Amino acid sequence: MKVILIGSVSSSLYTLNKLIEYQFDILAVFGYEPQDESRVSGLVNMRDLCEKNNIKYYPFKRINDKNNIEIIKALSPTIIFAVGISQIISKEILSIPVLGVVGFHPTALPRGRGRAPLAWLVLNENYGAATFFLLTEGVDDGPIFIQEYFQVNENDNAKSIQGKVLKSINNALDKWLPKLKEGIWDPKPQDSVNAYYYGKRSPLDGWINWEWGAEDIDKLVRASTKPYPGAFSFYNNYKIVIWSSEVEKTLKIKGVIGRVLLINDEKLLLQTGKGLIWILEYELRDINNELVDSVKLRIGDKLGYNVEYEIFKLINK
Numbered sequence: 001m002k003v004i005l006i007g008s009v010s011s012s013l014y015t016l017n018k019l020i021e022y023q024f025d026i027l028a029v030f031g032y033e034p035q036d037e038s039r040v041s042g043l044v045n046m047r048d049l050c051e052k053n054n055i056k057y058y059p060f061k062r063i064n065d066k067n068n069i070e071i072i073k074a075l076s077p078t079i080i081f082a083v084g085i086s087q088i089i090s091k092e093i094l095s096i097p098v099l100g101v102v103g104f105h106p107t108a109l110p111r112g113r114g115r116a117p118l119a120w121l122v123l124n125e126n127y128g129a130a131t132f133f134l135l136t137e138g139v140d141d142g143p144i145f146i147q148e149y150f151q152v153n154e155n156d157n158a159k160s161i162q163g164k165v166l167k168s169i170n171n172a173l174d175k176w177l178p179k180l181k182e183g184i185w186d187p188k189p190q191d192s193v194n195a196y197y198y199g200k201r202s203p204l205d206g207w208i209n210w211e212w213g214a215e216d217i218d219k220l221v222r223a224s225t226k227p228y229p230g231a232f233s234f235y236n237n238y239k240i241v242i243w244s245s246e247v248e249k250t251l252k253i254k255g256v257i258g259r260v261l262l263i264n265d266e267k268l269l270l271q272t273g274k275g276l277i278w279i280l281e282y283e284l285r286d287i288n289n290e291l292v293d294s295v296k297l298r299i300g301d302k303l304g305y306n307v308e309y310e311i312f313k314l315i316n317k
Helices: 010-021 047-052 066-075 117-124 158-181 214-224 307-315
Strands: 002-006 025-032 056-060 079-082 100-105 127-134 144-151 231-235 238-248 260-264 267-271 276-285
Touching: 002 010, 002 066, 010 025, 010 047, 010 158, 025 047, 025 066, 047 056, 056 066, 117 158, 117 214, 127 158, 144 158, 158 214, 214 231, 214 238, 214 276
Parallel strands: 002 025, 002 079, 025 056, 079 100
Antiparallel strands: 100 127, 127 144, 231 238, 238 276, 260 267, 267 276
């Protein structure tokens, strides 16, 4: 069974490792290599593993470019695995492999179709699944080959969810790939009645409004942490990127929303619109996104901007 793999994130690498382990005939790997790697969350190097296993490697920026399509056609794959790629696979590529294109999604399809699944799992779900399914022209709506479920707990963040996804990928492929090698190709249709979709998220969606409650802010921090760009607010002329937080449930302190009430081993306790929150790990960045180590926050400092006062200053410049 001749296969091609398209993708360049951790889920792509784990899938490639399993295809190698089960001795599939891997014709080539197409790895996404963007112009600006800093704009892509979770990018990994696929080239090294390919070179180690004598697999042809083709870098791409747009998978649907004519040159890539011609290469794929010439290779004549039985199956294409498109795992961890956010670009839409064209109808022309979908029609090339003998059996079809296998996609991957980390939600329990038909739940949670669409974009930014790790973040949405943290924000809205209590379980997910490593789901391998047949790609169609629709959005994550093709019939399913296998699903390996995992729980989403209240303390999970994007990074811990990613770990659960990768473990579930291994388990799913250990169950499914031996059957696939035997020629079993029997995807089951999704229950479209229970389907719903999540929309695209951008780095700006990590902005914190301190008027929100502590639990909502904590959830946003967990959803936006690595491999994503992080939740953020502002302090004077700096951007403060927050990687981890924790809701404070016992201290009886009341302060101004957004102000630092306590500092403990560089951890900051802030007042929110409802409750208190500890900022456990953070960094300051300047307008050029360079790290700033020389500035330290103090008790009484306020995060965020007073919009009307900032407008007043601009008017009176």
